[in-house]
Amino acid sequence: MKIIVLGGDGFCGWPTSLKLAGAGHQVTIVDNLSRRGIDLALSSGSLTEIASVHDRIAAARQHVGDVCHENTDIAKDHAALRDLIAGVMPDAVIQFAEQRAAPYSMIGDSERRYTVDNNITGTHNLCSALVDIKPDTHLVHLGTMGVYGYSREFGKIPEGYLDIEIKSTRQDTQILYPANPGSIYHMTKCLDQLLFQFYNKNWGLRVTDLHQGIVWGVETDETRLDPRLINRFDYDGVFGTVLNRFISQAVNDVPLTVYGTGGQSRAFIHIADSARCLQLAVENPPEPGERPRIFNQVSEVRSVRNLADMxxxxxxxGIRYVTNPRKELPENELEVENAGLQSLGFKPTLLNNRLIEDVRFIADATRKNFNADNVLSSPRW
Ligand SMILES: NC(=O)c1ccc[n+]([C@@H]2O[C@H](COP(=O)([O-])OP(=O)(O)OC[C@H]3O[C@@H](n4cnc5c(N)ncnc54)[C@H](O)[C@@H]3O)[C@@H](O)[C@H]2O)c1
Structure with a gap:
């Protein structure tokens, strides 16, 4: 298949691009490298020293398969995005190219506006270009479990749509699960869902929206093939995801900083599972005419306290409980449906010592890059 991976230089996009190229697909990465720019602006950056995109592509072509890179801003340059789509005529486009950190989106006015402008306009430019140029393309988008909010108010969290009975007519129906974002970032993912519903209803655009849990881990089989292929490893309070943050603290003899009581339950997935799920979603597109297909891309649910205790x-x-910078329920129960991807062949890898040891090994090897001041850098909201 011909696949465009928007945001393919990022933490999830890079290993996914390698996985798809390794499976024989022709991969065009489109990335404006804005994330590398944010690293410099925040003085945070990856613990691992990631190669330049040029060196990454050279190594990928040497060891993995057919990958190339185009430097295009999909939010600001819709004409270039359209030319690219017309040039490649892809079977599928994966949309990772959004500002992806809730804390970043809550820093202040310019970060709020950047997150909304970048995420909504980029995703909308893509939908609009596809229906004009290649309407049968399968659009695969990375959403988040955060669109549902984190409660058991409606029971186990279904895959996107909630079964309801309308009181006045006693009719059973399904509606999009009520959006309940906890940050500007999460709000953009809720708005993306409405774009997909409309483009699907009006033009029949084929969409898979993957509501992904919190990703942890660093390496996959493909990123291990050459040092130039190594993935990024964020550990700071803005971009670092919780388990990776904890592992880097543990390795550097800094107490694990648990927000609030640590009673927040969240869904998790390892980076290798994430790339595998993307492959399954791309290789098994929805039927033409099907409504936007939503899968919960998660392996298991754990509480933050449970991870820290482990x-x-x-x-x-050591563990240090700190005031929670986020506005969120201090404790919650969570149960999540994930049968959709499993029906396509996904076998979730549960947190295990070998995988945690892999991350620990990398964190240990990159100790010199660890800056303890970066870990508690989250803004308050
Ligand atoms: N990392 C996680 O734990 C996680 C969890 C759930 C969902 N997701 C979703 O997965 C996607 C990828 O996340 P990630 O962790 O790989 O983030 P990332 O920041 O590492 O990667 C995003 C990439 O997109 C690029 N990009 C951003 N805006 C762009 C634009 N306008 N034009 C071109 N390129 C652009 C960036 O340069 C970056 O390389 C995001 O949409 C995110 O919301 C991630």
Missing amino acids: LADQWGA
Whole structure:
């Protein structure tokens, strides 16, 4: 298949691009490298030293398969995006190219506006270009479990649509699960869902929206093939996801900083599982005419406290409970449906010591890049 991967230089996009190229697909990465720019602006950056995009592509072509890169801003340059789509005529486009950190989106006015402008305009430019140029393309978008909010108010969280009975008519129907974002970033993912519903209803655009859990881990089989292929590893309070943050703290003898009581339950997925799920979604498109297909891309649910206790037991790490910078329920129960991707062949990898040891190994090897001041850098909201 010919696949365009928007945001393919990022934490999820890079290993996914390699996985798809390794499976024999022709991959065009489109990335404006804005994330590398944000690293410099925030003085945060990856613990691993990631190669330039030029070196990454050279190594990928040498060891993995057919990958190239185009430097285009899909939000600001819709004409270039349209030319690209017309040039490649892709079977599928994967949309990772959004500002992806809730804390970043809550820093202040310019970050709020950037997140909305970048995410909504980029995704809308893509939908609009596809229906004109190649309307049968399968659009695969990365959403987040955060669109649902984190409660059991409506029971187990379904895959996008909620079964309801309308009181006045006693009719059973399904509606899009009520959006309940916790940050500007999450709000953009809720708005993306409405774009997909409309483009699907009016033009029949084929969409898979993957509501992904919190991704942890660093490496996949493909990123291990050459040092130039190594993935990024964020550990700071703005872009670092919780388990990777904890592992980097444990390795550097810094107490794990748990927000609030740590009673927040969240859905998690390892980076290798994430890339595998993307492959399954792309290779098994929805039928023409099907409504936007929504899958929960998660492997398991854990509480933040449980993760911290696990690492503390295993490595004797200390734990420090700090005031939660986020506005969120201090404690919650969570149950999530994930049968859709499993029906396509996904076998979730549960948190295990070998995988955690892999991350620990990388964190240990990159200790010199660790800056303890970066870990508690989250803004308050
Ligand atoms: N990392 C996670 O834990 C996680 C969890 C759930 C969902 N997601 C979603 O997955 C997607 C990818 O996340 P990630 O962790 O890889 O983020 P990332 O920041 O590492 O990667 C995003 C990439 O998109 C590029 N990009 C951003 N705006 C662009 C634009 N306008 N034009 C071209 N390129 C642009 C960036 O340069 C970056 O390389 C995001 O949409 C995110 O919301 C991530």
